[in-house]
Every structure is written in C-alpha cells, then in structure tokens.
C-alpha cells in the first residue's frame with residue numbers, strides 16, 4: 001500500500017528526509033480527546049478520480065453526518081476549519097458557518113455573496129470603521145451604494161427600500177457608541193417585504209455580532225439571515241489570533257465557500273484549531289466574568305464626578321435598557337449585557353472632554369497595570385482606546401457627532417482581571433487627567 005512505498009530504502013537520504021518516516025496509518029482522530037492540528041497545505045490524492053471528486057465537492061454542504069469530505073487543498077477546506085465551522089453554527093444556532101482569515105474578510109464575504117451590480121445596501125448610521133470604509137470607499141466603485149439611516153427601532157428601514165435593495169446591515173450594540181438596534185423589528189420588516197418578492201430579489205439581513213459573542217446574543221433566533229463575527233475578539237478570547245466567520249442558512253453555504261476559495265481569505269488550520277480548542281470551550285467562563293467586571297466598572301464610572309455619561313447596556317440608566325433586556329440573553333435566558341463600556345468625560349467645550357480623555361489614556365499607557373491602551377476587544381485583558389482618533393477615524397468629527405458618538409468618547413473592553421484592579425487603574429487615571 002501507499003505507506004510502504006514511502007519507506008522505500010532505495011531513495012536517497014535527502015529525498016527520504018522530505019518524505020520522512022513520519023506517516024502513520026494510526027491517525028484516526030476520533031480517538032483523540034482534543035482534535036489534532038492538521039498542518040498540511042495540500043492532501044494526498046489516491047487517484048485522479050478522487051481529485052476530481054474532491055474539486056466537485058467543494059462548497060457542498062455536508063452537515064455532520066454526510067460522507068467523509070475529500071480534502072484537496074487548505075484554501076478549499078480542511079478538517080480543523082470544518083470542525084470550527086460546526087462548532088460556530090451550533091454556538092449561533094445557525095445551520096452552517098464558513099470561516100475566514102479575519103473579521104473583515106467575513107464582513108466582505110457576507111456582503112458580496114448577496115450583491116449584484118447596482119445593488120443597494122441599507123445600513124445603520126454607525127458601524128465598525130473598516131466596514132464603513134468598505135461600504136463608502138470601495139463598493140461605490142462597483143456601483144454598489146449604501147444608504148445610512150438610524151435603524152434603532154427599525155421604522156426608518158421601509159421608506160428606503162426599493163427594487164435594488166439587497167442587503168440590510170446592522171451592528172448591535174453599535175461600535176463604539178453601544179446604542180442598540182431592535183434586531184427583531186429589523187428582521188421582521190425584512191421578512192414582511194420579502195413576502196412579495198421572488199427569491200432572487202429577496203433582501204438579506206446581516207448583523208455583525210462581534211460585540212456580544214454568541215454567548216450574549218443569537219440574532220438568527222430573532223429572525224436575522226446572516227451573522228458575521230470577528231473571531232479575533234470575544235470568540236477566540238485570548239488576543240492571540242485573527243479570524244472571521246459567517247453563520248447562516250444552508251442555502252448560502254455554497255456561495256460563501258466558493259467566494260472564500262476565489263478571493264482567498266481562508267483561515268489557517270492552526271488558527272482554526274486554536275479557536276476550537278481554547279476560544280469556544282472557555283466562552284462560558286470568560287464572558288460572564290467579563291460581564292460582571294464590566295458592570296462594576298460601569299457603576300464606578302457612573303459615580304465618578306469627572307464622567308459625563310456612561311453607556312453600558314447592563315446599567316438601568318442605559319437609554320435602551322428594556323430592549324437590552326429583551327435581546328441580549330445568554331444560553332440560559334439570563335440578561336447578558338456584554339463586556340463593552342463607553343463613556344465620555346466632562347468638558348465644556350467638547351474639546352476639553354477630548355483632551356482630558358487623551359490625558360487619561362496617556363496616563364494609562366505610562367502607568368496602568370491592569371488596563372492597556374490598545375485597540376481590539378473581547379480578550380482576557382482590559383483594553384482602552386479612543387475611537388474618535390483610532391478605530392473610527394474614518395468618520396470626521398462632525399460625522400461622528402451626527403452618527404451618535406462623541407469625538408471625545410472612550411471605549412473600554414473589559415477583561416477577566418479582578419474588578420478592583422481595573423477600577424484602581426481607572427481611578428488613578430481620572431485623578432491624573434483632572
């Protein structure tokens with residue numbers, strides 16, 4: 001058999017160092033307690049027929065009990081990504097998931113699989129900076145235009161819909177202002193409009209659920225068609241990898257895989273393995289702990305004389321508290337307001353608030369132990385950043401105000417440290433910036 005051929009002593013040592021003695025017929029990974037990492041960019045094809053079948057099968061949805069897939073080449077699919085995809089579909093209560101190299105690759109795939117030339121997108125007025133930049137800097141080059149509106153209660157949606165509308169795109173909570181969009185209201189409006197449309201003209205609702213992780217919100221159960229994640233954030237959780245995913249219905253699986261194959265944003269198997277082995281299994285201890293801390297930190301900030309406003313969906317002062325309680329729910333039905341906190345320092349004129357914020361963050365950069373000045377979120381360390389000049393710099397200061405966030409606002413992504421330690425560092429920084 002094939003393995004014997006590989007051990008043949010008549011080949012030179014250098015050639016045998018390439019082929020190695022490292023093959024085993026015993027790697028049947030159903031007996032591994034933790035699945036092994038697959039580290040082979042290409043796969044041995046026993047025959048051209050198997051190769052042909054492998055190519056034919058790319059993008060065919062198999063579910064969990066189909067025949068064993070034929071792997072051909074990592075960009076097309078590999079065992080670790082398939083396992084991660086199954087776990088993500090389960091986590092989000094969707095039928096299938098497709099992974100990508102980064103969150104932005106996933107955002108791009110979720111949008112482009114649904115679009116045709118001249119398609120129109122309706123999006124909430126505030127989105128993650130790079131998503132906003134994708135919609136405003138790149139898609140118009142392909143005659144794909146986006147209408148931005150305040151979609152918080154969903155009522156602004158219908159008047160913007162026309163025959164070319166193909167996608168409704170939201171985030172909730174919104175990055176960075178943490179305002180919420182009523183997910184069920186948006187999903188139901190889209191469903192109602194779709195009833196009168198033929199399948200090829202149906203509108204697809206998409207949400208970026210990165211801020212919640214599936215622990216705190218499962219939009220598919222509220223009627224949304226497509227969920228996008230940056231796996232870099234709360235799902236991987238340790239701040240050591242990048243990834244993205246789209247979770248949706250089986251009917252879209254083929255297009256999402258074929259798109260990944262051809263634009264090339266595949267997730268490396270080692271990274272998929274790490275998210276599968278470390279990230280997802282610890283979600284249920286990391287996120288509740290981060291939430292507890294976020295609540296304590298938000299309470300502290302709310303009581304501080306230098307703080308003008310704190311937005312955290314878990315505070316009863318949160319403007320959309322009732323909506324938060326309705327849609328931000330963990331797997332056990334308990335309120336799950338997440339780990340993101342947004343606050344604005346006092347200052348009149350607003351420029352004072354902004355410069356105070358900068359002083360606070362510079363103090364943290366120099367002195368803090370349990371809070372780090374860095375972008376990203378959802379990891380075990382507490383991170384602080386200034387959206388106005390960093391993650392959301394794609395918006396001008398005037399646009400930032402018009403879209404509901406303060407140019408001086410500060411974003412905190414709370415980690416799993418002891419809450420008192422996070423508060424100690426924030427307290428010292430607030431003292432220092434006064």
Ligand SMILES: *Cc1c(COP(=O)(O)O)cnc(C)c1O
Nearest residue numbers: 102103104128175210230232243
């Ligand atoms: C970080 C982030 C992204 C992009 O993810 P990457 O993995 O950095 O490409 C998209 N959406 C939201 C809400 C994010 O926070």
